[in-house]
Amino acid sequence: MEGFYPINLKVKKRKVLIVGGGKVAFRKVKNLLSYGAHILVVSPRVLPEIESMAVDGLIKLFQVKYNRTYLEGCCLVIGATDDREVNEKIAQDAQNAGIPVNIVDIPSLCTFLVPAVLRRGSLTISVSTEGKSPAMSGRIKKGLENSYGEEFSLLLDYLGGLRKKILQEVDDPGIRRKIFMEMSDPELVKLVQEKDLSRLEEKCREIINKNQGFIMEDL
Known part of the structure; x- marks a missing residue:
C-alpha cells in the first residue's frame, strides 16, 4: 500500500x-x-x-x-x-x-x-486525505468535535494513572489486556460526563477485581 x-x-x-x-x-x-x-x-x-x-x-x-x-x-x-x-x-x-x-x-x-487534528488532552484524533482534500479533512474533524468532548481528557488522565498500578500489580498479560479493554467501555465516558467520579472508581474496581480474582482496594 x-x-x-x-x-x-x-x-x-x-x-x-x-x-x-x-x-x-x-x-x-x-x-x-x-x-x-x-x-x-x-x-x-x-x-x-x-x-x-x-x-x-x-x-x-x-x-x-x-x-x-x-x-x-x-x-x-x-x-x-x-x-x-x-x-x-x-x-x-x-x-x-x-x-x-x-x-x-x-x-x-x-x-x-x-493532518487535521482534534485534541482532547491526551486524546489526539488526526484526519488525513494525503493532501488530496485538506478541506475534507477539516470537515471530518469538525464533525468529530461534538462526539469527543473534554470528558475524554479527564477520563484518560484517570485511566493513565490506573494503568501504571495495574501493570505493577497484575502479572498476567492476558488479564491486563482484558481489563484495559473493559475500561474502554463508553459507560465510563458517560460517568465522567455526569461527574459521577465515585461511580467511575467503583466501576473500575469492579472490572479489575472481576478479572483478577482479588480485591484491589486502593485505586
Whole structure:
C-alpha cells in the first residue's frame, strides 16, 4: 500500500525550522509551540505577530533568505513560502540531510503531511486525505468535535494513572489486556460526563477485581 505512514512525533525541546513569515507560517509556529518545540523561523519578511514572538523570546528569528545551514540540528522542516524554487530547495536540502520535510500545499515535495487534528488532552484524533482534500479533512474533524468532548481528557488522565498500578500489580498479560479493554467501555465516558467520579472508581474496581480474582482496594 502506497501513501504516508501515520506517526505521532515528540517535538518537545527539539528544534524545528519553519521557512516563511506569512499567515501559514504563523499558524505552524503557534501549533508547534503548543507541543513544546524550539522554533527557528527564517524569512526576509515576517508578520508583526511572528516578530513579536521573537522579541518575547518564544522563537528564534532570522530575517534573511533561506540557506541549508539553518537545517543543522533540526528534527523537522516546514516550508511555507510562496516561492516554488525556494520550496523545492528546502525539500531537496532536507531530504539530502535525512530530515522530515513538509512543504505546505505541495504533497509531492513532502516526506510527511500535517493532518487535521482534534485534541482532547491526551486524546489526539488526526484526519488525513494525503493532501488530496485538506478541506475534507477539516470537515471530518469538525464533525468529530461534538462526539469527543473534554470528558475524554479527564477520563484518560484517570485511566493513565490506573494503568501504571495495574501493570505493577497484575502479572498476567492476558488479564491486563482484558481489563484495559473493559475500561474502554463508553459507560465510563458517560460517568465522567455526569461527574459521577465515585461511580467511575467503583466501576473500575469492579472490572479489575472481576478479572483478577482479588480485591484491589486502593485505586
